[in-house]
Amino acid sequence: MLPGKKLIVAFLEKLLRSKAVIWTLIVLPGLWPLWPIFGSHNPSVLADPLKLVLHHLGFTACLLLVAVLSFSPLRVLFPKWGVALALNRHRRLVGVSACVYGVLHFLTHLVYENGGGATLSKILTTALQKPFQLAGLITLAILIVLAVTSLPVFVRWLGGKNWKKLHRLAYVAAAFAAYHQATGRKIFPQQVLWIFVPLAVLELLRVIRQFQRTA
Amino acid sequence: MLIRTPKDWALRESAATPEKIYRLSHRRDFLKSLGVAGAAFAARDLLAATGGFPTKLNPAYRDAALKPTPYDFITSYNNFYEFGTDKADPKPNAAHWKPEPWTVEISGLCDAPQKIDVNDLVAKMGGVEQRIYRHRCVEAWSMVIPWDGFPLAKLVALAGPKSEAKFVKFTTVLDPKNIPGQREGTLDWPYVEGLRLDEAMNELAFIATGIYGQPIPNQNGAPLRLVTPWKYGFKGAKSIAKIEFVAKQPRNTWNIMAPDEYGFYANVNPRVDHPRWSQASERVIGGGSGVFGSRQRTLLFNGYEKQVAALYQSLNLEKNY
Numbered sequence: 001m002l003p004g005k006k007l008i009v010a011f012l013e014k015l016l017r018s019k020a021v022i023w024t025l026i027v028l029p030g031l032w033p034l035w036p037i038f039g040s041h042n043p044s045v046l047a048d049p050l051k052l053v054l055h056h057l058g059f060t061a062c063l064l065l066v067a068v069l070s071f072s073p074l075r076v077l078f079p080k081w082g083v084a085l086a087l088n089r090h091r092r093l094v095g096v097s098a099c100v101y102g103v104l105h106f107l108t109h110l111v112y113e114n115g116g117g118a119t120l121s122k123i124l125t126t127a128l129q130k131p132f133q134l135a136g137l138i139t140l141a142i143l144i145v146l147a148v149t150s151l152p153v154f155v156r157w158l159g160g161k162n163w164k165k166l167h168r169l170a171y172v173a174a175a176f177a178a179y180h181q182a183t184g185r186k187i188f189p190q191q192v193l194w195i196f197v198p199l200a201v202l203e204l205l206r207v208i209r210q211f212q213r214t215a
Numbered sequence: 216m217l218i219r220t221p222k223d224w225a226l227r228e229s230a231a232t233p234e235k236i237y238r239l240s241h242r243r244d245f246l247k248s249l250g251v252a253g254a255a256f257a258a259r260d261l262l263a264a265t266g267g268f269p270t271k272l273n274p275a276y277r278d279a280a281l282k283p284t285p286y287d288f289i290t291s292y293n294n295f296y297e298f299g300t301d302k303a304d305p306k307p308n309a310a311h312w313k314p315e316p317w318t319v320e321i322s323g324l325c326d327a328p329q330k331i332d333v334n335d336l337v338a339k340m341g342g343v344e345q346r347i348y349r350h351r352c353v354e355a356w357s358m359v360i361p362w363d364g365f366p367l368a369k370l371v372a373l374a375g376p377k378s379e380a381k382f383v384k385f386t387t388v389l390d391p392k393n394i395p396g397q398r399e400g401t402l403d404w405p406y407v408e409g410l411r412l413d414e415a416m417n418e419l420a421f422i423a424t425g426i427y428g429q430p431i432p433n434q435n436g437a438p439l440r441l442v443t444p445w446k447y448g449f450k451g452a453k454s455i456a457k458i459e460f461v462a463k464q465p466r467n468t469w470n471i472m473a474p475d476e477y478g479f480y481a482n483v484n485p486r487v488d489h490p491r492w493s494q495a496s497e498r499v500i501g502g503g504s505g506v507f508g509s510r511q512r513t514l515l516f517n518g519y520e521k522q523v524a525a526l527y528q529s530l531n532l533e534k535n536y
């Protein structure tokens with residue numbers, strides 16, 4: 001490796017070890033819709049500003065879920081890569097933030113759907129009846145369970161093995177999230193592929209690697 | 216005390232074209248650049264669907280309770296996949312598209328098939344009139360749009376459909392060289408829509424050539440766009456190149472794409488849900504105040520039950536969504 005490249009990796013590793021940097025990377029995307037809504041006076045956004053907020057929160061939740069799931073395969077595949085090690089320090093923070101974005105996305109949905117005779121119970125009934133919306137609800141339910149059981153009390157109570165087993169549900173959540181996002185539009189949105197295919201490839205490579213080791 | 220009662224022909228202030236937009240009109244700039252400003256007659260043959268203006272208000276199709284959506288929203292929030300799949304895409308992507316001169320083909324099972332220049336057509340239709348219609352998208356949002364144009368029934372009369380003709384098929388222009396979205400396989404191009412002949416002859420069915428009293432912008436379907444306000448917006452074929460009278464029910468583009476989600480009739484119906492969302496209510500574009508916006512109840516046939524319910528008396532609306 002070139003000395004310059006080494007320096008960049010070392011710098012990146014140091015940067016990503018910092019909690020402040022990760023917090024910034026998590027919070028900033030949530031603030032992004034403020035710009036087109038209040039800053040740019042873009043009429044295609046102002047036509048229905050809450051829709052942008054709704055979609056953006058869900059999108060960010062998906063990104064963070066995929067990000068946190070990619071950390072451990074990255075470490076398995078590149079055990080000496082400092083960046084992968086640095087990222088793995090933040091698994092809980094990133095995982096819980098995916099859940100927080102999911103919750104905000106859901107709350108925005110409740111506000112967005114409210115009115116015109118649509119009461120809370122009607123909105124929830126609709127959500128349970130439509131596979132597209134139900135997939136979102138299942139994702140959210142799993143993320144909430146995983147976030148709550150990430151509290152130290154529950155980690156101890158469950159014990160390492162059970163905790164690990166339970167938290168494999170994150171993969172189920174990712175599958176439902178992918179379905180939810182893929183069916184959210186009238187034609188298949190390409191972004192689903194950009195977000196979820198890299199994760200699927202990483203997981204596949206990880207499984208192959210672990211299989212080779214045990215064989 | 217003087218109490219001013221507005222006459223029913225009086226235009227509300229919101230319907231007036233803001234000066235900024237009036238000045239920004241591309242066509243006016245184009246005219247000026249040719250040095251023929253004021254010489255509208257000379258330009259008539261050059262420009263598509265600028266004929267027929269100024270528009271005449273049709274008081275029968277105005278409702279004081281309807282507050283027109285601001286022009287900026289109507290022309291910046293568009294589903295026109297030919298120019299991109301995001302609602303913000305069509306405005307910039309269609310800005311330099313030239314829909315002029317424009318010839319529309321009227322063909323199929325009719326007595327007077329013809330290819331006719333759009334301005335000649337408008338002249339034959341007796342110019343344009345303005346109607347304020349509700350617009351309800353299948354995606355559960357709505358607008359109120361002051362359309363300028365002419366009743367479709369007049370065009371049907373001009374064509375003189377033969378007795379075998381049962382449906383009218385509308386085909387959007389196919390021009391992948393100049394229409395970027397058509398170079399991608401997003402939809403089965405060209406876009407096709409259809410109406411039953413009696414639907415096409417209903418008093419509400421309208422061909423728009425303008426919005427807010429000025430020529431219709433490219434992103435809204437210049438120069439000719441179908442408007443059927445009791446149906447979901449996707450029925451409104453844009454930039455129509457061909458109108459055919461046919462015996463068999465044509466398959467419309469969205470029905471081909473997703474038959475379980477989009478039917479042929481696409482009548483607005485709060486009781487028949489979309490597979491992915493409820494149709495009982497709708498977001499009001501530009502509605503409410505601030506960021507939260509507003510939502511209102513969706514009405515059967517989008518509030519035009521009186522005018523169109525008779526068309527569907529023997530039809531199961533749940534099966535024929």
